[in-house]
Amino acid sequence: MVYDSSSFGVVALAAYRPDWDLFRIQLRSIQDQSHTDFVCLISADGGDQEIADFVKAELNDDSRFRVLGFPERLGFYGNFERVVQAVPPEAQWVALADQDDRWYPSKLETLIPKLNDAALVSGQARVVRNPGNEVVADSTARKNVPFGALVAQNQVTGSLCVFRRELLDLALPFPRLETITQVHDHWLAVCAAATGGAMVVEDVLQDYVQHGGNVLGEVEDHRGILSSWRHLESMSEKYHGSKSLLAMLRTSNDLSFGWRRTMMDCLKARVAINSSDVETGLAAFSSGHAWRPTLRVLWSGFRRGDIAAPCVLEFVAGAPAELFVNGFGARRR
Template sequence: MDNNQSVAVLLATYNGEKYLAEQLDSILKQKNINVHIIARDDGSTDKTVTMLHEYSKKYAHKITVISKKSNENGHLANFSALCEYALTTSFEYFCFADQDDVWHDNKLNLLLSRLIKAQGGSSVPLLVHSDMRVVDEALSLIDPSFVNYQGLPEPDKHDFPLFCHQNVVTGCATMFNRALLEVAAPLPQGLLVHDYWFALNAKVFGQLVYVNDSLIDYRQHGINSIGATEIKIQRSYARSYIYKMALRYLKLFPSYIYQCKLITQQQNYDLHANDYLNGFAELNKYNLFKRIRLIAVYFPNAKSLMMKIYFVILMIILPILVKCR
């Protein structure tokens, strides 16, 4: 499909001179798409900013470099500022981009085709996301599927209750419409990552669509802000969840609850739409018996004993451990 539509690519950079040119070139070479890059740097001390301005002079009609006007630093603050700027533009379709990947030349065309096909109307918040190839610094293949490499659970289903505490969407593999941008931006303070927030908003207020194609070479190297981690120890997805929980959830669990609570406080949220989301958002207020009841409602979704154990740990034991820290 030849879309010939305009897509704004929101590119966040920080000390990315080593791989930035490859990324910019791969975005500019997208087929059958009028692409415009909106780039923002987070205070680089290398040649990243110089490179951005050199590219913006060479491709003046395709690249806009916006200045940093805030003292806030970090991955989330950078993308948050890009989203706020995007709200002031006239673009209808948007993508997030990191500074060190390489996009396949059909990425935007394929994602936009799927987005337009799924879009019931311009007022429906919609996000499409794809798989990625995992590669090393030299772009040599590590794994043809990021989903399999990371042990992500069924990215095409986006089912609750797992979606409250398991992000299956990677920002650089997404495309979304203006309706979603207007719901999700500006980004609230205290989020984990921007892509998870956009995915949750799409899931609750619109539609989330998975494209089972690897459309990016997702580069792994020593200075990734956020990278991939191979999950080798699990024999099932349930074991993967428990492994992740032991390593990460104790730290991240309060943020998962906070993020879901923010969703339930959105202006257009229907309190009767999702009992599990409501319950998870208020989990800290529940006594033991209410938590057990919430788990019991979702036991039919558990595919194995390991999955049931996972929910018991998640809904009962973890909140106790977090409070005891």
């Protein structure tokens, strides 16, 4: 298959109680893409009528934009899964979209031809803060890293990427681990890197808008020790129903090893692995992993700048519970 200006695809947008001004800007930026052969599926999480009316009015009833309404709210992870499940088989590519960014006109035109070289391609974004449109960073500075480092720390932001339609045959259904680190773009990036390749390019192709309603943000979070502890307590109560030390240890593990283990176990069950790079990631993070490859991936990634220090510290915090998960036999290998 050749990916070019004639390639038909789907823009998959997940929406939930959008800021209407930002939503308007995002919709129009998608409508104004220089690559025009697409439909935009908008999954309205927990209801659709208000969003459908808004889209119809703002885009002059553009038939390429279709709102899918679901009465049950699933959250952003489930909502993205739901919208990509609706991608028709004739689509050649899928581009993910958030409800509050602004795409530059040439975004699709730039990324789609690069799918001839990789199953998933991700660009960069300028980071801006709303209100005020203050530029926080000129680029998200994502980078290409080895598979193990990608598993440890995601380099792909969903709203920046385009991927081949057939990647969904491997990625769906999404694996489940109820934690904030359960994210669709990390899983899609891992699936692509393990099969047809994941590639990050330097092109800045959109504004990534930061505001008070972001589920996950790009602006670095500089929590102190006390606020980090309270944040961990809050997540432990949310996901494990308790603020006990045991619950907090389990939460720390979920945030680090748990999500990576979930992805690696799912990947191993779905695809035949024939890459030494992928084998390294599996050896480091799948169930029953030995500690030597885990430490090697984390240390080499940190030393090269592929894994940031805060991410390494998350693994350190998750290690006590991981020792019990993988047992003494695994630790000795």
